[in-house]
Amino acid sequence: MKLNFEWKNDGKYHQYCAHCHAETVDRVYEDGKTFYFCSTCKQRHERSIVIDPVIKWWVADDGEYWHESEGVFIRNSEGKFLFFERLIFPFALTVPSGHVDTGEDALTAARRETEEEVGYKADKFVDVATEDIVGDSCRRGADAHRWQAYLLPLKKNIDVKVTEEDEGQKPTWLTLEEALQKDLTYPVKYIINKYQDVLTSGDFPS
Numbered sequence: 001m002k003l004n005f006e007w008k009n010d011g012k013y014h015q016y017c018a019h020c021h022a023e024t025v026d027r028v029y030e031d032g033k034t035f036y037f038c039s040t041c042k043q044r045h046e047r048s049i050v051i052d053p054v055i056k057w058w059v060a061d062d063g064e065y066w067h068e069s070e071g072v073f074i075r076n077s078e079g080k081f082l083f084f085e086r087l088i089f090p091f092a093l094t095v096p097s098g099h100v101d102t103g104e105d106a107l108t109a110a111r112r113e114t115e116e117e118v119g120y121k122a123d124k125f126v127d128v129a130t131e132d133i134v135g136d137s138c139r140r141g142a143d144a145h146r147w148q149a150y151l152l153p154l155k156k157n158i159d160v161k162v163t164e165e166d167e168g169q170k171p172t173w174l175t176l177e178e179a180l181q182k183d184l185t186y187p188v189k190y191i192i193n194k195y196q197d198v199l200t201s202g203d204f205p206s
Contacts, residue, residue, distance in 0.1 A: 001143045002063035007051060016049040017041060018141065034088040034139070034166065046089040049141030055099040057142070065141060070106045070148040071097030071188065072114050072125065073199050076157045080173035081199070082118065084162050086185070087169060089139040094168070094185045106148035114152070117168065118160045126151040126202045128195050136187045149191045151202045176200060
C-alpha cells in the first residue's frame with residue numbers, strides 16, 4: 001500500500017481508516033475475528049493503516065509502506081510443522097510470526113513471538129532466509145514486508161496451544177505438502193515454496 005494521503009510521522013501512534021483515512025477507527029469483533037470500524041465513513045474493514053513507532057517501518061522512494069517481520073517454522077520429530085488459524089487479518093493458516101519491534105533484531109523478535117504466540121521458549125533458531133516480499137498484506141496496512149524466516153527443529157514433540165487467543169486458534173501439525181493444500185498467509189506460502197528443502201532437512205550445526 002502506498003501512503004498517498006496526509007499522514008503523520010511525529011513519533012506517536014496513529015491509526016487511519018483504510019477507506020477514508022480518518023483517525024476514527026475502533027476495533028470490533030465478529031464471529032471471534034477482529035475487524036476495524038470507522039465512525040466517519042461507517043465502513044468496516046479487515047485492516048487499518050497504522051503508523052506505530054514501536055515497530056520497524058519505512059516508506060520507500062515510490063511511496064510503498066514497508067514493515068519488517070519474522071516467522072518461525074517449528075518442525076517436530078515426525079517432520080511436521082506447527083500452524084494455527086489467524087483470527088486477525090490475514091485470515092489464514094500461519095506459523096508463529098510478527099512484526100519486529102524498534103530496537104530489536106529479527107532473531108530477538110522470533111524468540112519473543114514464539115513464546116508469546118505458542119508458549120514455547122527457545123534460544124537457538126536456524127536462519128533460513130531474508131526476503132523482501134511484495135504482496136504480503138498485514139492488518140496494519142502494509143502490503144510489503146522484509147521477512148526473516150527461521151527454522152526451529154525439535155528433538156522431541158511438544159504439546160502447544162495458541163496463547164494469544166484473540167489472534168489465533170486451532171494449532172495443528174502438518175507436513176509442508178499438506179500445508180500447501182490449505183489457505184496459507186502469503187509469506188508463509190512464499191517461504192515454503194522457495195525454501196522447502198531447507199525447512200525439511202535443515203538442522204542445528206553439529
